[in-house]
Amino acid sequence: MKSYLIIFTLALVLFGFFFVEHHLDTPGRTAADRETLMSDGSGIAARIAAVGQIKTAQAQSSTTTQVASTTEAAVDGQKVYQSACIACHGAGVAGAPMVGNAATWTDRIAAGNDSLYANAINGLVGSSGVMPAKGGNPTLSDAEVKAAVDHMVSQSQ
Numbered sequence: 745m746k747s748y749l750i751i752f753t754l755a756l757v758l759f760g761f762f763f764v765e766h767h768l769d770t771p772g773r774t775a776a777d778r779e780t781l782m783s784d785g786s787g788i789a790a791r792i793a794a795v796g797q798i799k800t801a802q803a804q805s806s807t808t809t810q811v812a813s814t815t816e817a818a819v820d821g822q823k824v825y826q827s828a829c830i831a832c833h834g835a836g837v838a839g840a841p842m843v844g845n846a847a848t849w850t851d852r853i854a855a856g857n858d859s860l861y862a863n864a865i866n867g868l869v870g871s872s873g874v875m876p877a878k879g880g881n882p883t884l885s886d887a888e889v890k891a892a893v894d895h896m897v898s899q900s901q
């Protein structure tokens with residue numbers, strides 16, 4: 745009877761040892777996971793995207809709407825303009841059409857939004873100067889550049 749008790753106690757101690765040993769390393773593993781998440785360059789939309797496919801059509805469409813509205817709210821055309829475009833377009837530096845000066849924008853606006861977006865995103869060597877792609881900020885997303893163009897156009901009509 746006594747030997748059973750000893751074996752049982754030993755087993756318990758052994759289990760306790762492995763249990764603690766296994767979890768000692770948990771904070772390290774969490775940090776490693778976080779590192780992977782932060783360093784892979786994925787965008788916010790990719791990080792908050794649903795992991796699995798949601799089957800019901802209703803649930804899926806509400807998820808899509810949420811993601812879309814989050815993305816939209818994150819893009820503030822005026823902010824992008826002030827940080828990446830105002831250097832040239834604020835005062836008409838280097839032949840840049842000046843925001844607020846309708847005369848320099850009439851023909852450009854007449855060409856249509858798609859043309860303005862494309863030239864702002866890809867850059868343009870025009871008759872008045874050189875517009876660098878994305879204003880020289882390759883980290884800007886297309887959506888951010890478009891929002892900045894919308895802001896500039898709205899201030900220049």
Ligand code: HEC
Pocket residue numbers: 824825828829830831832833837838839840841852855859860861863864868869870871872873874875876878879880884889892893
């Ligand atoms: C280094 C100066 C510079 C910066 C920074 C700059 N631009 Fe320009 N941009 C220009 C010049 C110069 C032109 C005129 C090119 C031409 O038509 O000769 C221009 C033209 C444009 C046009 C008119 C394109 C067309 O189709 O006529 C848009 C739209 C535009 N820029 C948007 C932007 C946006 C948005 C940003 C910021 C993300 C930005 N620019 C930053 C210099 C700049």
